Amino acid sequence: DVKVTQSSRYLVKRTGEKVFLECVQDMDHENMFWYRQDPGLGLRLIYFSYDVKMKEKGDIPEGYSVSREKKERFSLILESASTNQTSMYLCASSLLGAGGPRETQYFGPGTRLLVL
Amino acid sequence: GDSVTQMEGPVTLSEEAFLTINCTYTATGYPSLFWYVQYPGEGLQLLLKATKADDKGSNKGFEATYRKETTSFHLEKGSVQVSDSAVYFCALSTDRGSTLGRLYFGRGTQLTVWP
Numbered sequence: 273d274v275k276v277t278q279s280s281r282y283l284v285k286r287t288g289e290k291v292f293l294e295c296v297q298d299m300d301h302e303n304m305f306w307y308r309q310d311p312g313l314g315l316r317l318i319y320f321s322y323d324v325k326m327k328e329k330g331d332i333p334e335g336y337s338v339s340r341e342k343k344e345r346f347s348l349i350l351e352s353a354s355t356n357q358t359s360m361y362l363c364a365s366s367l368l369g370a371g372g373p374r375e376t377q378y379f380g381p382g383t384r385l386l387v388l
Numbered sequence: 389g390d391s392v393t394q395m396e397g398p399v400t401l402s403e404e405a406f407l408t409i410n411c412t413y414t415a416t417g418y419p420s421l422f423w424y425v426q427y428p429g430e431g432l433q434l435l436l437k438a439t440k441a442d443d444k445g446s447n448k449g450f451e452a453t454y455r456k457e458t459t460s461f462h463l464e465k466g467s468v469q470v471s472d473s474a475v476y477f478c479a480l481s482t483d484r485g486s487t488l489g490r491l492y493f494g495r496g497t498q499l500t501v502w503p
Binding site for chain 2: 276303312315316320330364366378379380381
């Protein structure tokens, strides 16, 4: 089974802190994604990556950065946390492969971040 | 641009009732369509998918048919159970350009099933 793990289930940080959210997948997937989930807004894509050291902006990249130094690991960084970044953060991965758009994304359990 | 619109919730049903959650999409090209489910306290997991027009995805008693003529992918189940209580997300995946493979999600529909 594909496994996507996230470093923390719950996290409490203070405004202005630098926050690192880590995601690791064990299925050698090329694609990795970071979403945030807010009530009534569904899932919104923050950043994604198709390969090591490669990144693409999603729909809401402001206030975030990412790092992909190894294929299995994709980190989301909040450079200076703000209260409006309080949210559920979900990581996902998928094969690039010949399946292209048909490939399933596999999700981690999520990190619920509270910024005070 | 590519987008998904799904029925607003919450939806509340009694056990064994029939379920429909509507989903329509806008996309260029030939997207793949997905339903994901999120149980309380968990991440999303794939429920079913369809990759071309007229395909039917099915899993755990749920079904959805990819209708290109109506740009729809409605989720149905004939008899819901309490254990089906969850949030359901419709999504599409593009087949072209620099966004190949990314998912566009609907806002989610909360389903609660009472015994």
